Amino acid sequence: MGFDLSRLKSLLSRRLPLVCFAAALVCFLVFGGLAARQALGGGQPEPPSLPASAAASADPWALNEAGVLNVYAPYYEQNPDMIGWLSIEGTDIDYPVVRTPGNNEKYLRLGFDGAYATGGTLFLDERCDPGVEKVTANQMIYGHDMRDGTMFGKLYLYADEEYGREHSLIRFDTLREAGEYQLLAAFYTQVYYTTDTCFKYYQFFDAENEEEFNEYVENVKALAEYDTGVSAEFGDTLLTLSTCSDHVE
Numbered sequence: 531m532g533f534d535l536s537r538l539k540s541l542l543s544r545r546l547p548l549v550c551f552a553a554a555l556v557c558f559l560v561f562g563g564l565a566a567r568q569a570l571g572g573g574q575p576e577p578p579s580l581p582a583s584a585a586a587s588a589d590p591w592a593l594n595e596a597g598v599l600n601v602y603a604p605y606y607e608q609n610p611d612m613i614g615w616l617s618i619e620g621t622d623i624d625y626p627v628v629r630t631p632g633n634n635e636k637y638l639r640l641g642f643d644g645a646y647a648t649g650g651t652l653f654l655d656e657r658c659d660p661g662v663e664k665v666t667a668n669q670m671i672y673g674h675d676m677r678d679g680t681m682f683g684k685l686y687l688y689a690d691e692e693y694g695r696e697h698s699l700i701r702f703d704t705l706r707e708a709g710e711y712q713l714l715a716a717f718y719t720q721v722y723y724t725t726d727t728c729f730k731y732y733q734f735f736d737a738e739n740e741e742e743f744n745e746y747v748e749n750v751k752a753l754a755e756y757d758t759g760v761s762a763e764f765g766d767t768l769l770t771l772s773t774c775s776d777h778v779e
Contacts, residue, residue, distance in 0.1 A: 591708065598705045606705060609642055613660050614704040616652060616671060616771075620697050622679055627671055627702075629654040649674050649681045657735045660704045666736040667743060669702070670770040682773035688716040691756040698758070702769050711769055714747075714762060715754035718777050729753075732772065740764035 590601035598606050606612050611628040618624075630636040634656040641647035654660065655670040673682035687693045698713040722728055729749040737743035743764045751761075762768070 593706065599703070599707075602703070602705055605642075609644070611637075612642075612705070613654055614702060617701045618697055619699065619701070622684060623682070625652050625673075625681070627652045627654055629656065629658070629660070631656040649676050652681065655735065661706060665767055667766075668735050668746075668768040668770055670732070670735065670772060671702075672772050675773040675775065682771060685771060685773050686775065688713070689718070689755050694756065694758065700769065700771075709769075712760055713758050714760045715750050715758060717750065717753035717755055718775060719753055720778055731770070734768075737764065 590599070592600055594600055594603050596603070596606075602612070602615060605615075605626055609626075609628065611630055612626050613629040614627045616623060616625055616627050626642050628637050628642070628651050630653065634653075637651040637653045639646060639648065639650050641649075642651050650673075652671055652673045655672065657666070658669045659666045660669060673685075675681070675685070676683035688697070694713055694716055700711040700713065702709050702711060719729075719731060721732060722730055731746075731750065734746050737746070743762075746768075747762045751757075
């Protein structure tokens with residue numbers, strides 16, 4: 531990774547079953563690689579306005595001819611790097627998510643419209659696949675910890691158990707299907723030297739077997755700020771939200 535990785539907080543959650551969808555699991559993390567807490571301004575990209583024609587669609591959640599949900603088709607047409615939308619009711623998190631294989635940090639300082647933006651755009655790690663070829667076990671989304679509270683600037687609030695329980699449902703829709711997730715764990719950690727033999731949440735993207743998956747979940751729960759009562763099983767999908775923190779030097 532090309533960042534100065536330092537501190538992070540993390541949240542892990544479980545995907546709830548939707549109609550015709552299997553239950554999945556989501557990791558809600560906070561990543562220390564997007565620089566230290568940012569200054570005010572430029573943090574929140576302005577998503578394009580949804581055309582009235584799309585908003586009035588008889589079935590906005592149906593797939594169009596291109597295989598994209600109607601509700602997100604206008605956004606995808608503006609920026610084909612888009613792979614989904616992340617939102618958490620009752621919070622300021624309500625943003626498009628992009629993915630750029632081969633140029634993982636492209637949106638570090640770019641808004642959704644491609645113009646310079648201090649807060650960048652939420653982006654999915656290039657090693658994750660939201661379903662283009664296969665769904666990897668862990669979908670890891672990075673976002674800046676903005677001082678004005680935009681992007682992932684308020685993710686630290688999940689360290690409080692009451693807040694976590696009040697905002698335990700996380701919505702992450704891909705371009706092809708809607709997804710709802712339940713908080714599994716919230717935790718702080720850090721990025722270690724490559725020679726350190728310890729748990730490194732940021733190196734987990736897919737599980738080769740059940741043992742590997744269970745080990746990851748156990749490590750995450752061991753770091754958790756509180757017990758949510760939620761667990762995960764091999765075959766579930768994880769979502770990780772990752773940003774920086776200043777809890778260690």
